[in-house]
Amino acid sequence: MSDPRLSVxxxxxxxxxxxxxxxxxxxxxxxxxxxATSALLLAHNGYKTGxxxxxxxxxxxxxxxxxxxxxxxxxxxxxPIEGPLGVKFMGIVPFTGNHGVALRGEAITDAILELLAVVxxxxxxxxxxxxxxxxxxxxxxxxxxxxxxxxxxxxxxxILSRQVAQRLAEVLASGGVNTRGYxxxxxRDGNDSAxxxxxxxxxxxxxxxxxxxxxxxxxxxxxxxxxxxxxDSLREVLRNLSFELPFQRR
Amino acid sequence: MHExxxxxxxxxxxxxxxxxxxGSTLRGVNLLFGELQNIDKEIFxxxxxxxxxxxxxxxxxxxxxxxxxxxxxxxxxAEWDLASETGLSEDQRxxxxxxxxxxxxxxxxxxxGGVDYKVxxxxxxTLKSIELDEPExxxxxx
Numbered sequence: 001m002s003d004p005r006l007s008v009x010x011x012x013x014x015x016x017x018x019x020x021x022x023x024x025x026x027x028x029x030x031x032x033x034x035x036a037t038s039a040l041l042l043a044h045n046g047y048k049t050g051x052x053x054x055x056x057x058x059x060x061x062x063x064x065x066x067x068x069x070x071x072x073x074x075x076x077x078x079x080p081i082e083g084p085l086g087v088k089f090m091g092i093v094p095f096t097g098n099h100g101v102a103l104r105g106e107a108i109t110d111a112i113l114e115l116l117a118v119v120x121x122x123x124x125x126x127x128x129x130x131x132x133x134x135x136x137x138x139x140x141x142x143x144x145x146x147x148x149x150x151x152x153x154x155x156x157x158x159i160l161s162r163q164v165a166q167r168l169a170e171v172l173a174s175g176g177v178n179t180r181g182y183x184x185x186x187x188r189d190g191n192d193s194a195x196x197x198x199x200x201x202x203x204x205x206x207x208x209x210x211x212x213x214x215x216x217x218x219x220x221x222x223x224x225x226x227x228x229x230x231x232d233s234l235r236e237v238l239r240n241l242s243f244e245l246p247f248q249r250r
Numbered sequence: 251m252h253e254x255x256x257x258x259x260x261x262x263x264x265x266x267x268x269x270x271x272x273g274s275t276l277r278g279v280n281l282l283f284g285e286l287q288n289i290d291k292e293i294f295x296x297x298x299x300x301x302x303x304x305x306x307x308x309x310x311x312x313x314x315x316x317x318x319x320x321x322x323x324x325x326x327x328a329e330w331d332l333a334s335e336t337g338l339s340e341d342q343r344x345x346x347x348x349x350x351x352x353x354x355x356x357x358x359x360x361x362x363g364g365v366d367y368k369v370x371x372x373x374x375x376t377l378k379s380i381e382l383d384e385p386e387x388x389x390x391x392x
Contacts, residue, residue: 004377007262008255071344077255078348095345096355102366103351104324110373111351118255118348 005117009145012077012116015123016050019146020241023172024154025164027058027133030185031154033215035130036064037230038238043085044226045245047125050080053091054112054142055132056103062093066220069094077120084222090119108137116145126243135171143177150241153182153203169203181206183237207237252348253290256375257297264302264380273385276302278311280379284372285332286319286350288343294375319372321357328361332372350374 013019022035032055039051039061053061062069062083069081072094080088092101092111103111121127129149131139143149151172155165165182172179181204188211209230218224225231235245264279283289295312302308319332338346338356345352350373359367 001377001379002263004259004263004375005256006259007266008259011258011262071341071348074252078252092349092352095349095352099355100365101351101355103354104366104368107351107354107369111349114349114351114374117259118252120255 003113005113006145009113009116012119012121013127013146016121016127017124018126019129019149020126021129021131021139021142021149021151022154023131023139023151023168024133024161025135025166025168026155026161029133029154029156029161030209031055031133032058032060032064032130033230034152034154034183034185034209034234034237035128036061037225037228037234039087039128040065040085040222040226041231041234041238041245042126042128042243043087045243047243048123049086050088050090050121050124050127051083052115052127052129053089053093054138055130056092056101056108056111056138057132059091059093061091061130062089064219064225065089066222071095075120077118078115079120085226088121088124090115105137109141112138112141113145116142135168139168139172140175143172143175149178151177151179152206152237152241153179154185155182156186157184157188166202179203180241183207183209185209186211204240206240207233209233209237253293254297256289257294257301260375260377261298261301263377267380267382271382271384274382276305276308276311277381277383278313279377279381281312281314282376282378283314283316284319284350284374284376285316286346286353286369286372287374288347289375291316317372317376320370321359321367322370323359323362323364324366324368325364326359326362328359329370330360 022031024031039049043049051061053059065083067083072081073079080090083089153165155161169179183206187208212229218228238245291314299309322329342356358365
């Protein structure tokens, strides 16, 4: 018998216009920073925005948003938690708090499917999804259960990161997943010419984000984040994804 | 309620099954509720019956059994059940009710204290089977 939760996944997301997924081959390349900052930027520019943190082992989007989410409310399902600038947030942290959770493959799949089946997002212009690193359950399951996702691959300029991102891109392409392109994060002077070795030539470059020393100080402060240099760079990425972002840095 | 969302998923699956078997009617649906998720049977049953109200006497066709939760430690191999666990606070029980995997943030193996364990039974809502009555005469087609 098929899992009944699969029958309602699309229904729960029916009023979500776009689903943008940030993914990477390697960890530590800035997926959470890019996901949370993008969600804040989009909300700041008038988009009804949701943020789903599927990185259960490394959940940190809530920290960037400056939230300490507790148990959610119920109304015909589980309601996402209202965060700064109206961003609707969901992930594992509202249920587990600040505890580590030793989830393995099947349990990760179960937890993702449970969230997709019971979280009532309502009307959203965009749902930003933060994936864990690698070619694992989260990206494979999510891309199989939810069509119409738009994947943005994140990599640092390092050949190590870019080659693994390319492998992820190939896996996603084999499943017919729409990868919109990639962005280079943590670019330092002199290492932003990430071309010529074939590691990312098949995907479109959506933008570059410089290595930003001040990023750590901006964590937890949404008002600083939306007027940060990180946001300046992400605006270009989001515009390349056809979002309109009229508000400039203040 | 959260139970409503889970009932919706079961109702949708039943409707899909009925649509696949044109002319058939629902004889019964057999569900297994994992002890861990602690679903309110009455709310769920009412929700499911409401969602399937076009089916005559649908309440009588819903069969729900409860499966005890079981855990097995990946480190030491110990196995235990939920009945022996009294350490969960009300908030933690509520969290596990919403998302059963959250249990691994709160419970430890009673033998070695580890957290690398697996829920081997009694997790959440499982749809065991949907029984349909085929339309009269359909059996003669073969």
